[in-house]
Amino acid sequence: MLSEIDHIAAEMGATHVVRFVEAHLGGTVVAIERIPRWRAGWYLTLERDGEAIELYARGERGPDFPSPFDLEHEARVHALLETNGVPVPHVYGLAEGPVRTLIMARVPGQQGLALARDDATRRELMTTYVGHMARIHNIDGERLRHAGFRVPTDPTDVAMSEVFRNVETKYLLLGRRDPLIEFLRSWLWRNVPERTRSTFVTWDSAQFLQHDGELTALIDFELAHVGDAYMDLAALRTRDSIEPLGDLHVTFAEYERLMGESIDFQRLRFYEISQLTVTLMLQFPVLIAPDPESDYVPHLTWYIDSARYALDIMAELFEIDIDTVDVPQAAPSTYHTRLRHLVTTMRTLARSEPKTDLARYGIAVDPTMAERTSASTAVDEFVGWRARCAYRLARHLQRVDEIGSTLDAQNRDDIARLVQHEVLDDAHADETLLTVIDAVGAEREVELLRLFAMRLQRLHMLLGPADSLIVRHRVLQSLPDRA
Structure with missing residues (x-):
């Protein structure tokens, strides 16, 4: 006779998880909750x-959004950091099943700083985090080798490390090239810095839990590897754009104090662009061939935000301004009534965003409304999340119907001016851009930067209504050398 938990686990696709936990840890699973998110x-x-x-x-x-490393690698990272005094969730093991699953302790806390009690606590939490970052960066290379990590010594291998090369290889194997990614890859490989000191980095940094004013754990290490210390600093400005981290000038100064050396902020901008290019290459397979379980719009949003910030940072390097594209007047098709009805229907079915998610991204909510879902409602919460996925996609397609053809025409006109001949359609536009990128080097970088910046602004407009948060592009904090 199956228990209630067995039935719930089966419906959630987590039978293998419950069996592993009970077999390897002992005891009985009395509650299980599917987390409503993209993975x-x-x-x-x-x-x-x-x-x-x-x-x-x-x-x-x-399958459409694979990690550069397997879960065994992630478990080794947890073990390495735990051994070196960094607070991380303890990993108990790996459950094999329909979805391979890492089993770890659930550490109390909320992600990010938005729900910390006050600004002073937020500053202290960031100071604590930087201390842990410095501790990670000081892990000895011999320890890293002994723990099974590859430690590069060649300067190019340090700068263009395992994550970049693994993701780039998988992107190239797709057999389909994205013009923007090609532009950024080309620029990166022409501008690789000379870096000889290899360091363990979490790469997707500044992710941690905090509870009652204390940092309880660093989290999310699937991209951790041995590279350049600047890779961890490179994530801070863009993470702050969605999860406010406070004054980053203070954060950079604290890191300099702990490491005893100044940060080369021009060199840091290279790593910011490199990291954002990796994010683009990771998102691209989802955009061209999404798995049925994928939440499409967040992946498209990550692609757009990453692209725009990469171009913003490149404009900083070139010391140029980027023109702003005006939102065109809506010119919906004859099918717009049906799309509007679909959006209205999906809005009714979809739940509102979880309060904890809104707070994490710096949107004011009542903290008392952030409640944990019980096992009896967990399946329903997941269904609600799937409805929100469909609603976001329907709203995106409605906006495409309203202004998409106008924006596509503007993109084609921009490319025609660049190459001085007619661009027939969107496929021809991409082919034309790729031809230009393959044929030229640094001499047309600024022209292409301006063109892609306008193209990405237009794509951003298609995510949702003009007054919605999803089309907002928050300006990055300045780096200290441009304050």
Whole structure:
């Protein structure tokens, strides 16, 4: 006879998770909750010897959004950091099943700084985080080799490290090239800095949990590897654009104090562009061939935001301004009534965004409304999340119907002016851009930068209504050398 938890786990696709936990940790799983987000994940409560043990089961990414490393690599990262005194969730093991899943302790806390009690606490939390970053960057190379990590010594291998090369290889194997990614890749390979000191980096940095004023754990290490220390600093400005981190000038100064050396901010901009290019290459497979389980619009949003910030930072390097594109008047097709009806219907079906998610991104909410979902409603919460996915996609397509043809024509006109001949359609536009990028080097960088900046502004307009948060482009904090 199956228990209630067995039935819930089966409906969530987590039977293998429950079986692994009970077999390897002992006790009985008394609660399980599917986390409503783009990748498979579950919260579990294990009862053992009268004690309730909270666990987090982190599934691998979907087939259209693979990680550069496997879950075994991520487990090794947790073990390395835990051994070196960095607070991270303890990993218990890997559950094999329909979705390979890493089982780890669930550490109390909320992600980011938005729900910290006050500004002073936020500053202290960031100071604590930078201290942990410095500790990670000082892990000895021999320890890294002994723990099974590849430690590059060639300067190019340090700067264009495992994550970039692994992701680039998978992107190239797709057999389909994205003009913007090609432009950025070409620029990066022409401008590789001379870096000889290899350092362990989390890469997708500044992700941590905090509770009652204390930093409880650093999290999310699927891209951690040995590269350049600047890779961790490179994530800060763009992460701050969605999860406010406070005054980053203070953060950079604290890092300089701890490491005993000044930051070369021009060189840091290279790593910011490199990291954003990796994000683009990771998103591209989802955009051209999404898995049925994928939440399409967030991936498109990550692509657009990453692209715009890469171009913003390149404009900083070139010390040029980027022109602003005006939003065109809506010119909906004859099918617009049906699209509007679809959006209205999906809005009714979709739940509002979880309060904890809104707070994490710096949107004011009442903290008392952030409640944990019980096992009895977990499946319903996941269904609600899937409805929100469909609603966001419907709203995007409605906006495409309203202004998409106008923006596509503007993009073709821009390319025609660049090459001085007619561009027939959107496919021809991409082919033309790729031909230009392959044929030229640094001599047309500024022209292409301006063209892509306008193209990405237009694509951003298509995500949703003109007054919605999703089309907002927050200006990055300045780096200290341009304050």
